[in-house]
Amino acid sequence: MLIECKKLCKNYGAKKVLKNINLNIEKGKIVGLLGPNGSGKTTFIKLLNDLLVPTSGEVLINGKKPGIESKKIISYLPERTYLDNNLKVEEIIEFFEDFYEDFDSKIAFKLLKKLKIDPKDKLKTMSKGTKEKVQLILVMSRRAELYILDEPIGGVDPAARDYILDTIMENFNQGATILISTHLISDIERILDDVIFIQDGQIKEHDSADQLRKKHNKSIDMIFREEFKC
Amino acid sequence: MLGKLLKYDMKSMSKSLLPLYLITLGMAIICRLVLLLSNQISIFKGVSALVVFFFCILLIGVFLYTFVLGIKRFYNNLMKDEGYLTHTLPVPKYLHLNSKIIASLLFLVFSTIIVILAFCISFYYFGMFDELMRMLTEFSNAMSISLPAILCYVIITLLLGYLSNLLLVYVSLALGHLQNKNRLVFAVVYGIVVYTISQIVSLIALTPCLIVDPGLLATNATPAKDILMPLLGISLGVSILLIIAYYLITLKILKKNLNLE
Numbered sequence: 317m318l319i320e321c322k323k324l325c326k327n328y329g330a331k332k333v334l335k336n337i338n339l340n341i342e343k344g345k346i347v348g349l350l351g352p353n354g355s356g357k358t359t360f361i362k363l364l365n366d367l368l369v370p371t372s373g374e375v376l377i378n379g380k381k382p383g384i385e386s387k388k389i390i391s392y393l394p395e396r397t398y399l400d401n402n403l404k405v406e407e408i409i410e411f412f413e414d415f416y417e418d419f420d421s422k423i424a425f426k427l428l429k430k431l432k433i434d435p436k437d438k439l440k441t442m443s444k445g446t447k448e449k450v451q452l453i454l455v456m457s458r459r460a461e462l463y464i465l466d467e468p469i470g471g472v473d474p475a476a477r478d479y480i481l482d483t484i485m486e487n488f489n490q491g492a493t494i495l496i497s498t499h500l501i502s503d504i505e506r507i508l509d510d511v512i513f514i515q516d517g518q519i520k521e522h523d524s525a526d527q528l529r530k531k532h533n534k535s536i537d538m539i540f541r542e543e544f545k546c
Numbered sequence: 547m548l549g550k551l552l553k554y555d556m557k558s559m560s561k562s563l564l565p566l567y568l569i570t571l572g573m574a575i576i577c578r579l580v581l582l583l584s585n586q587i588s589i590f591k592g593v594s595a596l597v598v599f600f601f602c603i604l605l606i607g608v609f610l611y612t613f614v615l616g617i618k619r620f621y622n623n624l625m626k627d628e629g630y631l632t633h634t635l636p637v638p639k640y641l642h643l644n645s646k647i648i649a650s651l652l653f654l655v656f657s658t659i660i661v662i663l664a665f666c667i668s669f670y671y672f673g674m675f676d677e678l679m680r681m682l683t684e685f686s687n688a689m690s691i692s693l694p695a696i697l698c699y700v701i702i703t704l705l706l707g708y709l710s711n712l713l714l715v716y717v718s719l720a721l722g723h724l725q726n727k728n729r730l731v732f733a734v735v736y737g738i739v740v741y742t743i744s745q746i747v748s749l750i751a752l753t754p755c756l757i758v759d760p761g762l763l764a765t766n767a768t769p770a771k772d773i774l775m776p777l778l779g780i781s782l783g784v785s786i787l788l789i790i791a792y793y794l795i796t797l798k799i800l801k802k803n804l805n806l807e
Contacts, residue, residue: 328726328805362806365634369802387636398630400622402561414550415635 318343318462318493319364323373326359326517333359335517336373341493343461346507348525348536349497351514352544357497358395360514361466364495365392377462388417391460395467397447399439405450406435412454423487424457445472452480456487463494469503477503502537511536513543547637551645555623559615559653567660570608574664577601581668601668605661612657613708616650617715625723629806639800643793647712654708689774699778706785713792714740720799744788751784752777 319341326334334356341347351357362368363375366382377386399408405428412419428435431449439447452468468484469477477500485507488494498504511528513520520543521528525536532539577597584594623632624642632642666674686693718740722733 367630367633367804367806369804384636384638387634390634392630392634394630396627396630398627400558400628402558411554414553415547415637 317341317376318378319495320376320379321373322376324360324363324370324375325372326356326363326368327371333517334363337517337519339512339519339522341495341510343493344491345509346494347496347510347512348501348504348508349495349512349514350499350501350536350540352499355514356517357514358466359517361392361394361464361495361497364464365390389461391416391455391458391463393451393455393463393465393468395470397444397451399447399451401440402438404436404438405433408439408450408454409435412457416458418459418489420457420459424453427453427457427483427487445476448472449476449480452483456483459489461489461492463488463492465494465496467498468496469498469500474503481507501540502535505536508536513540515544548641548645548648551637551641552648555619555645555649556652558623559619559649562615563612563653563657566608566611567656570604570660570664571667573601573604574667577668598668601664605664608657608661609654612650612653613712616646616653616712617719619649620646620716621719624800625719625806627806629804633800633804633806640797643716643797643800646716647709650712651705651709654705691775703778703782703785706782706789710744710785710789710792713789713796714744716796717792720796723799723805724803726805740792747788748781748784751780 317340319339321337321339324334324337324339325332337360349357349360359368363370364377364382364386366387375382378389380386403411409421409424412424413421425435428450431453433442433446433450439450442450449472452465455463455465463484465484469480472480481504484494484496496504496508505525508525510523511525512522523531528536528539534542580590580594580597584590622628623646633639682693682696686696689696691699715737718737719729719733721736721740722729722731725732
């Protein structure tokens with residue numbers, strides 16, 4: 317197992333955000349972490365990335381608690397713009413090369429060229445959408461074992477969503493696992509192997525995308541719309 | 547890894563500080579020229595006082611800006627959005643903190659060199675250093691402490707003072723980070739609380755020195771070093787203990803209580 321969660325709980329003060337999560341994610345799968353806003357998706361992802369510490373229970377990556385070893389194999393795309401605006405794209409590529417042994421700058425430059433982004437441009441001169449694309453390029457230029465993508469298509473226009481999904485599919489390390497968190501299901505349904513439905517901090521369903529479609533006789537998007545109807 | 551972290555911290559801070567250093571040296575040359583002209587052209591006399599005043603403000607500003615930049619780098623890189631990248635690098639948390647502290651101290655040294663250089667450019671006159679040495683030697687004799695020891699004490703005290711204040715702000719920001727909302731407001735409140743506690747601790751630590759022999763301060767026969775040395779020693783000891791406490795609390799929060807927005 318690549319990811320194992322045992323009785324995982326996370327509270328923010330009195331608020332219980334994740335409640336007793338037991339979950340296993342295998343290697344080599346593309347997994348959709350699907351749930352409405354505030355369901356606990358980002359908290360779960362932060363726990364995997366050692367950005368939060370569990371209140372109780374544990375999460376294991378490759379059998380170990382999140383830490384330096386897990387960070388070497390996880391390529392994480394947060395929902396935020398996390399790069400220093402004063403840096404040029406080429407400086408950020410140098411930064412990634414310095415810290416991640418699995419970073420392949422050739423892929424990064426190739427993808428930048430394809431998108432006509434000048435590596436000498438500073439981030440502060442770019443639009444929000446372009447910055448998000450730069451981040452995605454950086455994350456996908458790593459030969460990681462686990463890609464964790466938090467709302468990778470949330471902030472971009474529908475036309476750019478296909479580009480982003482294609483970039484993910486064409487560039488991820490074969491044999492790696494991808495965990496994608498989103499509430500825009502119809503856009504990503506086509507690429508998912510497994511689906512995790514999360515609501516109110518609890519796992520409602522976890523199965524292969526095909527099994528879920530068969531069981532409910534509906535698309536994942538339709539299941540989501542009915543399950544999480546307001 | 548520390549070297550790599552330091553490289554990027556230094557690079558980031560230098561982007562703001564190098565232009566300031568150039569401006570300071572440029573202002574030093576202007577100040578010198580104005581002072582030279584004021585001896586020959588009367589209209590420059592009034593202007594020179596104003597130029598010297600603003601130049602001195604600038605020199606103080608260099609230190610303040612260096613300090614603020616050390617805090618800004620810590621806050622933006624570890625507690626704001628950039629933290630999503632910083633904290634997911636395969637690097638132990640203490641190295642992030644060490645790198646920020648070392649970068650700040652190195653720039654304090656650079657800023658000090660620039661300020662001394664700028665001061666010399668503006669105000670140097672023949673025999674200035676001889677006069678300075680004479681004054682220091684007189685002071686050293688009066689205190690019965692050797693000159694190298696005095697210089698050592700001054701440098702260590704300044705460095706520890708700077709480090710103590712820097713880490714006081716770090717720990718305040720880290721404590722403010724424990725709140726879910728208004729983190730900066732809480733950081734200011736925690737800063738005031740931590741500062742007050744540190745002052746009380748210092749006072750309690752220094753009190754025995756004065757209580758043991760109340761006449762110590764009044765006795766003319768007592769060499770100055772016998773009064774000053776224990777006070778300086780305790781004061782430095784307290785500073786070191788506070789620095790360690792601030793460091794450990796900040797590190798603990800970064801490790802166990804991080805909650806980026």
